[in-house]
Amino acid sequence: MPTRAGRPAGWRAAGFRATLYQLLVVLVLVGLAAGMTETARRAMQERGIASGFDFLLDRAGFAIGHAFFAFSPENTYLQAFVVGLGNTLVVAAAGLVTASLLGTVLGLSRLSGNWLLARAAGLYVELFRNTPQLVQIVFWYALFTLLPGPRQAWSLGDLVFFSNRGLILPWPAEPWVLGLALLLLVPGATLAAGFLRWSDRRRRAGGRVPAPLALSAVLALAPAVLGWIAAGAPAGWSVPALRGFNFAGGLALSPEFLALYFGLSFYIAAFVAEIVRAGILSVGRGQIEAAQAVGLPRSELYRRIVFPQALRVVVPPLAAQYISLVKNSSLGVAIGYPDLFSVTNTVLTLSGNTIEAIAIMAAVYLTLALAIGAVADLVNRAVRIRER
Template sequence: MSDTAADPRLLRAPPKRGIRLSWADERFRSIIWQILVVGLVAGVIWWLVRNTAHNLEVRRIATGWGFLSREAGLPVAESLIPYSPTDTYARALLVGVLNTLKIAVVGVVVATILGTLIGIARLSRNWLLSRIAAAYIEVVRDLPLLLQLLFWYAILQGLPSPRQSLNPATGVFLSNRGLKLPWIQWQDAHSFALLGLVLGILGAFFYARSARAKQMADGQPRKVWPVALGLVLGLPLAIWAAYGAPWQGDIPALRGFNFQGGLTVTPEYFALLIGLVMYTAAFIAEIVRAGILSVPKGQWEAAEALGLQRGRIMRMIVLPQALRVIVPPMTSQYLNLTKNSSLAVAIGYQDIVSISNTTLNQTGQAIEGIAIIMVVYLTISLSISLFMNWYNARIALVER
């Protein structure tokens, strides 16, 4: 490095150049084009709104959101919250949103697990396992999703009646009325215990981060598992005991022509879940396979040289690196699964699309009904994208 001092004039920031009101100025042209584009979009929106309002007025179609407070008279087969046909349209639509979230959340979790296992099996050294995984991927991806949903719904409808139901395990029954599983008699104490579990998981996560930061500062390791165990298990159990939650389970039993008690998974929900999970898992499997293959082969060889088993190498070395390739396209599959759930109307599962369609047929509020569907799916999609982008930024490599 030269010992000659740098000229102070060279260290100064270049002076800011002002905008010249000339078409030759690039910044001036950029501003003009942006103004024109914004004006064009605003004009198109104004024309659409004005034209729609005029057509509605000519046809004497009422608009507004007042119908949400009217009695729905709409029967809903299953809901996560109490609902009856005497409730309002607003509550019926809320039931539809919750039903959509129920299929989306469970479907994303199960499809991720199944797709990851199939993607790893596709790379297995076992020839038969690898070919079975490959055949599954090719067949399922090439069949239309709607056809698969109808296929699974027909299979479930073809099961025997409750009296001749399949009983693969104690308290588990599979019939044309759906799947019956043992459950608990849910009370407020269970809700508080569940809330305690969520708070315990968050507390354990932040405590682990704090312990790791302190270890990096002073070099002293700290045991995390006792505190994490107390927060994740001890806190919910303490809340459970304090509120006197019952410990006995609710076992389904045949009473007359149907089962009583337990948890019911309806044929419509079961068929939709199976179809969405199996279809999405085939795409996730290929994403996982591509992510694993993106990890340099030298990582495998170095780990094997250390004597690590292949499963441990996959779990601790390869998959954490492959996640950086897997997460971005995985986000698209999560969005696809959520939006594909709108096909539920074909098999009678009442999600937001089904209930909104029934609502607009009864009230004639077509624009409002379509707007509700758009807002719901837009909100869910943006939420998934924001979370996955945050997670992708967390696992991204940071250059030093």
């Protein structure tokens, strides 16, 4: 029966029926997935194949050669997954930062009026973009393993050592304080960005803020410095030194880590360079000429006009490259880097819980990719043009 407004009753409305049909489809899919899972569980149980996630609390019984977190064979499979995830996050985070910075420099260099600089950047892009990433990773690994041994290591002021055992660096004696300071850079960057927006509004209103860039840098670093002071302001360093056939102290970055780091960073940087170049070229030439006509300095031209508009074009494809970098960190299995993929292979071999181990690994990679996509979506919403 029609309603007072002449519309059909709620259960006959098109919107209600569409929602109902979608709900039914979801229920059917969930039922099918549950039925398939139960069938697989029974089949595995009949054949004596282990199933379930109870194995996560069992003793692992294997060692992880290169780990940024403490691990021993006495730890559990769950802790092994955590260590593998930590190794993946460290190499991925380092790769993301390097690829972003290097790619931005290369993208700007390709637009430079300097012929040699532009051609060199173009050669880099063509070389690294058009060769398989796995080949690049294996190349770097072979190169690092051919370096001299620890006793003949290349040294930089007896503080930094480079050999076939990897790169050995001085490191804070209390690394957790460094981690805290790095985390506090996030709220510092948020404060600095807010201050810059406020200073811009004040300038447009006719006011004046002295040295806004310097003050924003102070705000960006202030939380990290305060956190360091609150932790007791530790200033001790662990300096590497040769002991027998290897180095003791400091931070050791293995050849496997370095090869994967260079392979991921340099490969993705080539794509980032093209994304940055395309974003800058998308800005109307008339806006740039108008800014130059009123005498806007080159630094202000890029900060206020070019980069804000280029970000709207850059963010979506850049997020796709970041996700690709995180997923491609699994290529480290080819050179023995104990990332999440490699650790999962060991766990499923020793535990026999193949499906569960692979499901955990897939869920972790999916979560990381969705997290990057969510952050990119927030940035995209922040820089988009708002309709009036």
